Amino acid sequence: MAEQHTPRSLIVSLYGAYGRTPDNAPLPVAELIRLLAALGVDAPSVRSSVSRLKRRGLLEPRRTSDGAAGYALSGDARQLLDDGDRRIYAAGEPHEDEGWVLAVFSVPEAERHKRHLLRSRLARLGFGTAAPGVWIAPAALYEETRHTLQRLQLDPYVDLFRGEHLGFPATAEAVGRWWDLAAIAKLYEEFLDLHEPVLRAWSTREPSPEEAYRDYLLALDSWRRLPYADPGLPAALLPAGWPGGRAATVFGGLHGLLRDRGEEYVRAGAGGASD
Structure with missing residues (x-):
């Protein structure tokens, strides 16, 4: 099975993994090209993807200390990556008694494009649909949801609530309607198929810096x-044999x-790059 990695997504991953510094120093354009070339991305694709990320307000053009052209993260991008860290590197299992956050929204018909944006953003945050609108x-997603809706200026259309599920169906039955758990499990299985063999390979020998x-x-x-894609449900609410924990262990190992x-x-190329 082939896996698709877009240049734009790889650039975001690169900044998330290695591009955040206390002074928000820019990555030189030439370094972005070198680092993406190691992943099979050509220079024109890097430049066009950087331009799109700039237009989206995630990257800001800035000169490096030696005058080279580069790009630094915007404030919104840093917030986005910081919020993402809490999910991507999460440790421990969620507790069943943490409760839920509800997003109830109403968008005027004249602004229905924002209704679509709101639905798609909530889905990308991991929300399921309990009823129309x-x-x-899980309540643990409240802070990130608030940041995201405010950043996208969607907060005037939404009321957020915290609470518990009181019935009538059992919660474990209800979550099967709120989320497509089979589709989420398939994503985990695909990740394991591709990356578990990589973990096994590097567990027996040390990779070079470029390979790593x-x-x-x-x-x-x-x-x-x-x-x-996965809202992070407690284990008691998940189907038997759920692959999420195994996939998290593989990523943690990598x-x-x-x-x-x-x-x-x-860092081997730091300081010597120029556009």
Whole structure:
């Protein structure tokens, strides 16, 4: 099975893994081209993808300390990545008694394009549909939901509530209507098919910095979508044999083995790049 990694998504993953510094230093354009070339992305694709991310307000053009052209993360992009960290690198199991967050929205017909944006964004945050105009997610997603809706200026259309499910169907039965759990499980299985063999391979020998960088960034680019497709339900509400925990263990293993080793490859080109 082939896996699709778009240049734009790989650039976001690159900044998430290696592009955040306390001073928000820009990555030189030439470095972006070098680092994406190791993943099979050509220079024109890097430049066009960077331009699209700039138009979306996620990257800002900035000169490096030696005057080279580069791009730094915008404030919104840093918030987006910081919120993502809490899911992508989450540790521990959610508790069943944490409750739920409800998003109830109403959008005027004249602004129906915002209704579509709101629905798609809630789905990408991991919300399920409890009823028309009523979306539900574990309460742990409240802060990220609030940040996201405010960033997209959708908050005037939404009321957020916290509470518990009181019936009438059992909660484990209800979540099967709110989310397509079979489709989410399939995503995890696909991740395992592709990346579990990589973990086994690097568990027996040490990769070079470039190998570690390549395999870690590809795994991260695959993995970071899954915690958004999966709302993070407690184990008691999931079907037997749920593959999410195994997939998280594989990603955690790859992160531990490859992330820092891959940073050696990233930093090897620092300081010597020019556009």
